Amino acid sequence: MTDIIWGNGSKVLSANSFLLNVTHRKQGNKQDYSDSEKIIMTSADLPGLPQNQSDWDEESLKTYIIDAFLKCEIEQRDESGVILAKVSHSGAGGY
């Protein structure tokens, strides 16, 4: 089972990476996650963000990442401690 963490994007570091303030962790995660994690997006499913990574840029990524509530499905943590993850927005309309 994939580890999952959720939280709010706090700082965009590059065209495909950012800092996540972790607010929720899936019960049963195999690894521990700190309150702030550096994430590299291997793919993304965020409203408005192009699917094609070559269309991403640091400036426009801020619109989709900063303060947004994000779900990160973790693929791996590299040697430097950075997390590689699939990033998506979750939530559906209600009343």
Place this chain on the structure above:
Amino acid sequence: MWEPLVVNYSQLDKVSFESILSEKIPAIVIRNFYDKKNCQTIASRIKNYNHSDFQNGKLKHIGPYLMSNTTNKKKYFEDAKDAQREFEKIFDGIKNPITHIYESIGDKFPDHSISLAREFKNDYSPAIIRIHEKGKSIPIHKDNVRYEGKEYALSDVDHQISCILHLQESESGGDLVMYNKQWKKQDERFRNIDFGYTSRLIDSSQVCKMSNFNAGDLVVMNPNYYHKVTEITGNTPRFTLGMFLGFYRKNCKIVTWA
């Protein structure tokens, strides 16, 4: 006082909907907006819509809603096409409640056109019928197409309002609670995992509780205010028909979708 305006349908000509757009009141409740007998007809058709699913409590809604397809436009528009056909069946032979909402809201904005939203020849979903069984509640949330509907053309609307027609009420529960606090992006740190927000967000906000809805009542509200629906506690499921209206003030245009 922050409270809804409650009127009877016969008094609708005296009501200004600008009070919703200008955020002076949380909601307008229009009693007896839609014929009760028609509500009963629709309710009975919903129960027979997919009988086994209905009896098993699997049927939660009829028609797609954009917010659950924020990054899947293709599916949304395909499902919207199907929904149009289903609604035609459900409203066959009776006054279409969606048309009734169009006409009534259209009358309040005579300088605006009103139509179902379209994008590249695709119709948006005209409405959603929600089925809320005993035990169901909807947590604190907002609806804001400008934020979550960024992939859709109508995410550039100037204002968004929500219309909810009550088709069948439960014996108890299912109250609408609104908080005098509008969503802003920084509030996303109060999000729950799957849906909605923690109650810490609205701790100090004025509250407005609307209950005792009857079949045929229409609620018009600004969905950017945090709101929730309390748990359905009666045995009879609650049915509502919901749609959004988006206002383009410069173009004097109103578009609808669900």
